[in-house]
Amino acid sequence: MTMIKLGVFVVLLVFFLAGVVTLSQGFIETNHTEKAKVWRFSDIPSMKFVKFLGKGSYGSVHLYRHTTHDGSTSFIAAKSSSDRRTIQREFRVLSQLKGSPRIVRVFSSSLHEGLDRIGNRVYEIPMEYASAGTLSSFIRVNKQLNDSTVKDFTRMILQGLVSIHSHGYVHCDLKPGNLLLFPVYDQQTSTNHTYELKIADFGLTLKEGEEESDNWKYHSPYVGTPVYMSPESVRDGTVGKALDLWSLGCIVLEMYTGKRPWSEVSFYDLEDFLGEDKKVPEIPDTVPSDARQFLDKCFAVKPEDRGTASELLLHPFLVGDDKKIADDTTAPTKRWRRMGIMKPPAKLEDSVIKTKALKVKMISFKKSLKLKIPPPRPPSSTFVPVH
Template identity: 50%
Template sequence: MQTNEEFVKRLRKGAYGFVNLVRYTNDDNSSYLAAVKNSYQKDYQSLVREIQVLLQLKGCPRIVTCLGDSLQQSFSRFGEIHKLPLEYASEGSLNAFMNNYADRKLPEPLIKDLARMILEGLVSIHGHGYVHCDIKPDNVLVFPSSSTSSSYEVKICDFGNCLEKGEVPLCWEINFPWLGTAIYMSPESVRDGIADMFLDLWSVGCLVLEMYTGVSPWEGLELDDIATRLLSGQAPEIPEILPSDAKDFIQTCFSTEPEERGSASELLLHPLLPRPQVEGEEEETSNSFLLNLFKLRTRRRGSEKKVTTDAVSDKKPLKLLRFWKKKATLFKRTLNIVLRLKKSTDLFSLVFVHQGLARGFYS
């Protein structure tokens, strides 16, 4: 049981309230630090929604952990305060963390690690039927990592704007039509405000772009200009100097047709992101195989969506990319096996199939 609560410092202040660093001491004199989110009565419902979502996601990796299963209350001269204790991220938000690097540009290996972790968090969120609706550097927390493969790990926080898939927020028709923070939002969030997992993936593209360039998307533009560009199908500019796999990843996130972005699980297959190395496999061949596989999966997803929308009854054969021309028969066998793994996101299985075919196991 907590016997003492000691204020340490103010961590940040926002429109919803403020976050304090607090030290809690137990009866046995053990203590721990917590980041306590404080909101006044007007933001009470948002905080209730946040703890409800966090309790459902408790134990999921890449999601910040709430400490306790209910809100705490206290009083001040400004009125009643509602408190949500959360685990403390000693490295702060990703936004603050980027300030430690020259021009706010992160090293490429770190970008890949963090992008993978953010997508892993979205897999959990989307798997529970929720859309975060506000993925941005301020809502990604950085922790020291105990893993030898990465110096840091990240977790997604701030679920005050989180909605169930298909939900439309009550404020959307009243306020300026943004479902989240303007510079990280997708065209459909401006157009209709319906929560869908695809808008989180657009935000991931913005975030990865910012980690590479150190500059926020749509830098220097006013809200009206951003809305106009999004509604006309434009996306933030991707510099040509970025590596080709990074550009491809971001372009996929910026697809104007939301379903062509795939899912968080499918984006985890993208060659940009770190994956297990298979002994004896050439990196270039592996990248080529996974890139074509990723594109095939997202194209099939888009094709299925269009068939349903247009009520087309005849099934037309999928037009395939003609790579490995001299091994057309081998590719056909690969495709048949991949299609049977339609909903699988097991990278180990997919690479194993590729290896097995290359060595003649399925001939």
């Protein structure tokens, strides 16, 4: 009987302690929520929502107009996502690259945290607004870009990659849709003569060699077309700086032709081309000879043969007769006069990503692709600002 009473007492004690722990956890979580600074740009009186700009790899971007006390206005692009881990990672990378003239700027020392209309927790990064849209929309309007424009844009991309790679990162998602254009105006005539280019969307950025990261995870069947990925990244899932240089080659080719790489390949035949060592995007004869040599370097089968971003800046394709200083990112506006004047998107709507539903095709490959894609992650109730 004594043993039975002792057993009952132990059971009751366990339930009591479990209840205390639960209440304590609830109290701690409640206090943390009350202490958290919960607000979004839409909550600030001086910020007015203008429009939805588009969606990136894991979040959406909205445009806000900021009015100061003296009546002056400016625009801010706020990237928001419920995926705390990914947006926190992007903010950390952008903070480390702050000051680089070829990387999109952020306007805060920490992430902004708030709630959406239905109470879900979301996080925001305030960034500079690219009124000329993306390189993707620019190519869509202008089709084939002239030689001088291609060279200037290529130089700016490489300058950004030098900054990224010098910090030990690989962008992993370099493509025209992630390259932002900012108009450069003539101070005397107030007319747009050319554009500054900056790299954006660091949601998939990884440290070099970070193969087994939780950020990347293989899914089968693969959704979409990894047309900007290098053979080794598709075949082996490896992350190296040479991946970004292959992607750069795809972008340069697209600027010259107005078409995506592998455009001559049927969508359902891509499996035979992705991951094959000897398969490279077709370079048409219309591409200038110096550009062809540059592309051959970017599309080298062995990653180590592609060189580095700093070395490519000194390639004859970019240096040419101008003898331009490779890392000159602070030259005066006159530096850009030699670029041909290209048409900006006809409407503001053309300068942002279209909001129509994306038509996604599903492919079931015969053999596994080792391209790793970051899965969406549920939002967390705890957030620590990143400085």
